[in-house]
Amino acid sequence: MNYPSNSLGLKWDLVLDAFKFCVEADNRPYTRRGILSRVNSFFDPLGLIAPTTIQGRLLLRKVSSTEDWDSPLPKDLSDEWEHWVESLQDLNTLKVPWTYSPVPIYDASCKDIHVFSDASEKAIGTVAYIRTFDDDGNPHLGFIFGKSRLAPTQGHNILRLKLCAAVLAVEVAESIVQHLNANVSNNGDSTRMSQTVKRVSVSLQYLLSGLMSRQTRTLPI
Incomplete structure (x- = not known):
């Protein structure tokens, strides 16, 4: 079996020699506090999923100036948040090679x-x-x-x-x-x-x- 190893807070597929993300189902409340917790739950120092996480940060900005920490989100923001959370499951299929190239960098022509x-x-x-x-x-x-x-x-x-x-x-x-x-x-x-x-x-x-x-x-x- 292939048991992913943790490296730099990411999952490392030992067989494919690639970074991967394992996103579990989210049970956090649809509140400002829940959004903050979910957005900050990703450790992505290389920016592998920056196009995805920036959307969560944009939504957090929307609610930061209008909502209390534990108040339920309005219908429009709740739908937008639910759609984003569901899209996170697509990250489970993302695999990024550990190495830059199959050719060693310093040996490349x-x-x-x-x-x-x-x-x-x-x-x-x-x-x-x-x-x-x-x-x-x-x-x-x-x-x-x-x-x-x-x-x-x-x-x-x-x-x-x-x-x-x-x-x-x-x-x-x-x-x-x-x-x-x-x-x-x-x-x-x-x-x-x-x-x-x-x-x-x-x-x-x-x-x-x-x-x-x-x-x-x-x-x-």
Whole structure:
């Protein structure tokens, strides 16, 4: 039989050599306290399920300013919460390989890191992948890291949020470059920010100038 082992708070499938999640049925009450408990129950340091957990955090934000800790959720929020909880069962089928690539990173004939970033009015996020090539020229793609954050509720337009996502992507890239010797390609909106400089305010131009300078040092374009 295959008995998963715990590693870094995640399940590790010893046979497939992959991370996996085991999500059990949720019996927490449909209250603000129950939502907080459920959202914080996931330990995901690599951002493997960031697109899923960010939805729970968005719902928690909705109830944080209107509901008491132990008051039942209104019908509309209760339905939304129930739908999200049911969707968590799909995580039981998720398996992410433990290694970045079947080819050892330092033995690959070529390796590139690709960082994507984007933003909406609700959240910002970034994700990094590594692409390696073996001696026969066959490509292999591996997940490295993902990160998401709730967008501020006010005082920001979509351009500002995309700038924040670009900064987050550069921070992730800098961290990866410190540990892996590979070329980095940024595929987010930050690579096109220089085209928007005339559309932003003076304060944003200072932020953009610093971002592009930082990006040039980290991401060869």
